[in-house]
Amino acid sequence: MKNFNNVFVVDDDLVYHFIIKKLFSKCNVNANTSYFFNGLEAIDDLKNKVKTDNVPDLILLDINMPVFDGWQFLEEFKKLKENLTKEITVYLVSSSNDITDLNKYKEYQDEVKKYYYKPMTQEDFETIFVPN
Amino acid sequence: MKTSLTSKDYFLEGKVNFYKNILNQIPDLIFQVTISPENDFYFSYFNKSMINFFELDGDELKGKPINVINSRVHPDDRKVFFETLYASKNKLEPWSCEFRVTINSQGLLWFKVDATVTKDVNSNVIFYCVLTDITDIKNRESKVKESQERCQFALEASQKGIWDYDLRTGKVYFSKESLDILQLDEEDGITTNEQWDARIHPDDLIDYLSNIQSHIDNQSPYFENTKRVLAKNGEYKWILSIGKIIERDENGNPLRIIGTHNDVSLNKLKEKELLNNLDIIIEQNNRLLNFAHIVSHNLRSHTGNFKMLLNVIDETEDEVSKEECFGYLKTTSNALSETIDHLKELVDIHSTIIHKREDLNLNIFLNQTLEVLSKEIKDNKVKIVNKIGEKETIKFNPAYLESLFLNFTTNAIKYSHPDRTPVINYSSSRENGKVVLMIQDNGLGINLEKHGEKLFGMYKTFHKNDNARGIGLFITKNQIESMGGTIEVESKVNVGTTFKINFNEEL
Numbered sequence A: 001m002k003n004f005n006n007v008f009v010v011d012d013d014l015v016y017h018f019i020i021k022k023l024f025s026k027c028n029v030n031a032n033t034s035y036f037f038n039g040l041e042a043i044d045d046l047k048n049k050v051k052t053d054n055v056p057d058l059i060l061l062d063i064n065m066p067v068f069d070g071w072q073f074l075e076e077f078k079k080l081k082e083n084l085t086k087e088i089t090v091y092l093v094s095s096s097n098d099i100t101d102l103n104k105y106k107e108y109q110d111e112v113k114k115y116y117y118k119p120m121t122q123e124d125f126e127t128i129f130v131p132n
Numbered sequence B: 001m002k003t004s005l006t007s008k009d010y011f012l013e014g015k016v017n018f019y020k021n022i023l024n025q026i027p028d029l030i031f032q033v034t035i036s037p038e039n040d041f042y043f044s045y046f047n048k049s050m051i052n053f054f055e056l057d058g059d060e061l062k063g064k065p066i067n068v069i070n071s072r073v074h075p076d077d078r079k080v081f082f083e084t085l086y087a088s089k090n091k092l093e094p095w096s097c098e099f100r101v102t103i104n105s106q107g108l109l110w111f112k113v114d115a116t117v118t119k120d121v122n123s124n125v126i127f128y129c130v131l132t133d134i135t136d137i138k139n140r141e142s143k144v145k146e147s148q149e150r151c152q153f154a155l156e157a158s159q160k161g162i163w164d165y166d167l168r169t170g171k172v173y174f175s176k177e178s179l180d181i182l183q184l185d186e187e188d189g190i191t192t193n194e195q196w197d198a199r200i201h202p203d204d205l206i207d208y209l210s211n212i213q214s215h216i217d218n219q220s221p222y223f224e225n226t227k228r229v230l231a232k233n234g235e236y237k238w239i240l241s242i243g244k245i246i247e248r249d250e251n252g253n254p255l256r257i258i259g260t261h262n263d264v265s266l267n268k269l270k271e272k273e274l275l276n277n278l279d280i281i282i283e284q285n286n287r288l289l290n291f292a293h294i295v296s297h298n299l300r301s302h303t304g305n306f307k308m309l310l311n312v313i314d315e316t317e318d319e320v321s322k323e324e325c326f327g328y329l330k331t332t333s334n335a336l337s338e339t340i341d342h343l344k345e346l347v348d349i350h351s352t353i354i355h356k357r358e359d360l361n362l363n364i365f366l367n368q369t370l371e372v373l374s375k376e377i378k379d380n381k382v383k384i385v386n387k388i389g390e391k392e393t394i395k396f397n398p399a400y401l402e403s404l405f406l407n408f409t410t411n412a413i414k415y416s417h418p419d420r421t422p423v424i425n426y427s428s429s430r431e432n433g434k435v436v437l438m439i440q441d442n443g444l445g446i447n448l449e450k451h452g453e454k455l456f457g458m459y460k461t462f463h464k465n466d467n468a469r470g471i472g473l474f475i476t477k478n479q480i481e482s483m484g485g486t487i488e489v490e491s492k493v494n495v496g497t498t499f500k501i502n503f504n505e506e507l
Helices: A014-026 A039-051 A070-081 A099-107 A122-129 B007-025 B048-053 B058-062 B065-072 B075-091 B135-157 B176-181 B193-198 B202-216 B265-315 B319-351 B362-372 B374-379 B398-414 B448-455 B470-482
Strands: A004-010 A031-036 A058-061 A089-094 A112-117 B029-035 B041-046 B095-103 B107-119 B125-133 B160-166 B171-174 B223-230 B236-248 B254-263 B358-361 B383-387 B393-396 B423-431 B434-441 B486-492 B496-502
Touching: A004 A014, A004 A039, A014 A031, A014 A122, A014 B265, A014 B319, A031 A039, A039 A058, A039 A070, A058 A070, A070 A089, A099 A112, B007 B048, B029 B048, B029 B075, B041 B048, B041 B065, B058 B065, B065 B075, B065 B095, B075 B095, B075 B107, B075 B125, B107 B135, B135 B160, B160 B176, B160 B236, B171 B193, B176 B254, B202 B223, B202 B236, B236 B265, B265 B319, B319 B470, B358 B362, B358 B398, B362 B374, B362 B383, B362 B398, B374 B398, B393 B398, B398 B423, B398 B434, B398 B470, B398 B496, B448 B486, B470 B486
Parallel strands: A004 A031, A004 A058, A058 A089, A089 A112, B383 B423
Antiparallel strands: B029 B041, B029 B125, B095 B107, B107 B125, B160 B171, B160 B254, B223 B236, B236 B254, B358 B393, B423 B434, B434 B496, B486 B496
């Protein structure tokens, strides 16, 4: 089983945080997870972690959040990415099936690995965290 | 019985025969009419051409002349025929008359008679007449007349006026219809191009002159321009002019332009209405799209949560976990209810066709709001500056105005800057006769480049996060717009935010 040093969960929905926690324990995924309620909190923390070379391997990113939404996070992340020594995998996890969001996702093919619809199922979770 | 003739008589008789023979040989229709002092009327001579042409038989020639005239001259023209004939006889002036003639083999023909008139020793008046066939001329005349009438009717029916501009003299002929559009008539003396150009709306003049120039330069096959022109009553009319240069000098300079004027004021009005309707449709379509966004973003997230929580409950044996899940189910259920309430509120704003409007004093409503928020204002040491005119009144929905003041004030307090005393400045002014309300704070400010599109949007407004601007601004914006108003925002990070509300009382 793969161990993730650091996982960022960026979503303004507390229920979603709870569900992700449950999935981690249910699937026996051992990870050091940080939870953020918006993109700004997450990008600020990420900037700090770049300094200490302790960046996450994986980010689950919601789109629709206050203050800094998923797209704004990705814009900032794009700038940071060039100076990273380690690859960070980003997954978008959103309830939005809106065409504007799906089109925008295509603009971030270099930054985002895959777009998952909410609700996230156990199968989805396992494809991310428990690769065969 | 024969009398002996003198040599002079022979000479005269020879001369008469000579003229008779000559007259019989020429193709012109020549005849002679004699009217006695007793007004007896008879043909005293027909040349051969005349007899042949009018197909006169022996009986007719011997019979009464009136029968010949009645059988040949068109009934409608007989009166004028005799009237002019007797008038000439009385005045001894040359006779001239146009009339129609029916001839069996040729049908209806137009003739003109010209005659010299003399009086003989017995007081008989003799007309020496030449007839000319003017059928062709008459036909052409009637064709021209018909064509002119057709043109005139067409112009009248299409309500078009004509103008004819002579560039050599600067003079313009404006038809009656052309002048009618501007309630002018000939007495107003609009006869030059200068006078016309002076009536054109200043804002339309450049476009008008460049359209003419383009036709003069041969860049357009004709000149076409729609512009406002001052009518006599002081109002502007929209006039469509179309014209074409019909004459140029050897250097290609135009000498004469002819064209039409068309009053298109009504079309312009309809065009404006159509554009207005289009704006409304676009606005409503945007609202529908926004609504689809909300459904996509907000309702789906709640149903997703239900599904995930129920999955966890299904699969866990742990009672504590289950309890925890039920707690979150409650949260999600409440959030869903709230979202649905907000959606209903939104639908209500836009589905109410006639909104209740009352005369509302801005100051009274602001003071009510400040009363409601007095605790928050005190706790946060907010300084309120009210510069709204004491009697500033708007026609607005009272519930909407209440929520407007409440939302902007709450927001200004919520996003106040931690390093300074919060100041909220309320003021009112008038722009184009309409009331404008300004609410200015010295708070955190918003980076409009980054967040501008979200500020009044609904993407995140339904989240109950403390940092979110909330549903308030979104609902307020919709309420203002449903009353025909608009809202603008200016903001600078760390400086403050100004909201400007333009009320529209006309809608």
